[in-house]
Amino acid sequence: MVIDKRSAALVLLVCAAALVASAVGDGPLLNGNFEYPPNQSQMSGSKVTGENAIPYWKTTGTVEYIGSGQQQGDMILTVPEGAHALRLGSDASIQQQISVTRGLYYSVTFRASRTCAQDEKLSLTIVPVTGYPVQSGEPLPIQTVYSSCGWDAYSWAFKAEAGIVSFTIRHPWQEEEDEGCGPIIDAFAIKTLNMPQPTQNNLLTNGDFEEGPYIPPDCKSGVLVPPMNEDDVSPLPGWMIMSYKKVVKYVDTAHFAVPRGGRAVELVCGVETALVQEVYGTVEGSWYRLEFSVGDAANGCGASADYSSSPGMKVKAIAGASETTVDVDFRGAGGSTRGKLEFQAPASPTRVVFVSLGYHTKSDNSGTLCGPVVDDVSLVAIAQPSARRLLL
Known part of the structure; x- marks a missing residue:
């Protein structure tokens, strides 16, 4: 039986996506920019209907696979990086398991844009698979746009309480939200944070700000x-x-x-x-x-x-x-x-x-x-x- 290169690549991709956790170093998460396409048998138009349709990610709720320049009503949707991104409907979420080193600190960087004038937020959570306490912070407000391109890069940090953690980003439920609204997210990356210590020459920690979140090479707006x-x-x-x-x-x-x-x-x-x-x-x-x-x-x-x-x-x-x-x-x-x-x-x-x-x-x-x-x-x-x- 002859298997062409395209079929072989697809088999390898499916096998890799089935792994329990993504082992990553500093830089983009696996399929963090969503350029690996979803399984079309688990799609209805742009909506994701199967929770494992997107390689390396698990989805819940109304999640849409967005293409650059895609039009929704009178609005053209923006994709922060590459050709594709995801839009999260009310109470929708995506999740990826990540292999980390217990006891170390990590920062997650991602890009987001809002699609409506509503007060949209994003909630990030880390759950160690071994049952340690959940880590989550206040929902990130994305109402204000800080760059002229229409989207911003955000950072969030956590301490790894286990060797494998489940990272989830969710758009919290809003009672009166329009079905066509919801933030667009893209370009997820991770970075191990070193923890500088104060010295006699400087009682401050990280006073030079050299230690901080991952900045993508093409991120012109910080x-x-x-x-x-x-x-x-x-x-x-x-x-x-x-x-x-x-x-x-x-x-x-x-x-x-x-x-x-x-x-x-x-x-x-x-x-x-x-x-x-x-x-x-x-x-x-x-x-x-x-x-x-x-x-x-x-x-x-x-x-x-x-x-x-x-x-x-x-x-x-x-x-x-x-x-x-x-x-x-x-x-x-x-x-x-x-x-x-x-x-x-x-x-x-x-x-x-x-x-x-x-x-x-x-x-x-x-x-x-x-x-x-x-x-x-x-x-x-x-x-x-x-x-x-x-x-x-």
């Missing part, structure tokens, strides 16, 4: 880090995002100006979002110096349409009961400056906070939200503040 509770695992080790519904953006040197190293954080939501770290190495009553870089991402932010003089951007840094404000006025063309704050720790731990004091959009009239970047943050103990030494 990766969003959503708000989280204090007990959640952060995609940015050491840091929390304090907000009701807004985010910060994790950016890299491939597409943005970064003050130092390869990664930084862009504060894109003004006073609605704070970048926070609790520092446990401080001693009540002792003096410390906080230093940091704030800059312009070279993405046309904070500038007027003709790049004339503009008010610029401002970043407030708070450490304990002290604060300082640093101006960022580079007219959207890049550049950075250093800020410094010397303070006496009122207690331990000491909370360090960064917040943008204004709301900004890019100068290309796209309405894309943007803001100043924060990078290269350090906290060290000092004998006494420099101003006091000058008086002695």
Whole structure:
């Protein structure tokens, strides 16, 4: 019997999809961009009718296999990466089992776009197959679009409590949602998170932001880090995002100006979002110096349409009961400056906070939200503040 190459590839694909768990390294999940097509015998038009129709994934509820440029009523559906994606109806979900290393931390990156003006959300859950506690956070709000392309890249993190975990992303049920609505999801990837430790030279964890979620090579708009509770695992080790519904953006040197190293954080939501770290190495009553870089991402932010003089951007840094404000006025063309704050720790731990004091959009009239970047943050103990030494 002769088997052609196409048939052999199909047999191998079906066999691989039947594995209990996908063993993956840093990068895309197996069929994370949904380019392997579903089993057509388990489809009705664009709707998935069989829970195992999509290779490597299990589906529940109303899930649609979307093609780039597909029209739904008067709306053309957008596909974030490649030619295909999935749309999740109300209370629909997809699930994949992943082989991980117990005790390590991981971040999942994916892209999503909303199809209607409703307040759409996505809920992510990790369930170890051996029965350890479920990990889930607050539903990710995707109502606000932070890029001009119509979709955004999001990140979410977890600690592996077993060697095989089941990852689920679900669109929570909404009572009055239109059947034609529901978010489109695509381009799932995973990354092992290293957990940097504070040192005597820097009491902060991950102050240079070099450790963070996976950024796809073609991701020109950065990766969003959503708000989280204090007990959640952060995609940015050491840091929390304090907000009701807004985010910060994790950016890299491939597409943005970064003050130092390869990664930084862009504060894109003004006073609605704070970048926070609790520092446990401080001693009540002792003096410390906080230093940091704030800059312009070279993405046309904070500038007027003709790049004339503009008010610029401002970043407030708070450490304990002290604060300082640093101006960022580079007219959207890049550049950075250093800020410094010397303070006496009122207690331990000491909370360090960064917040943008204004709301900004890019100068290309796209309405894309943007803001100043924060990078290269350090906290060290000092004998006494420099101003006091000058008086002695």
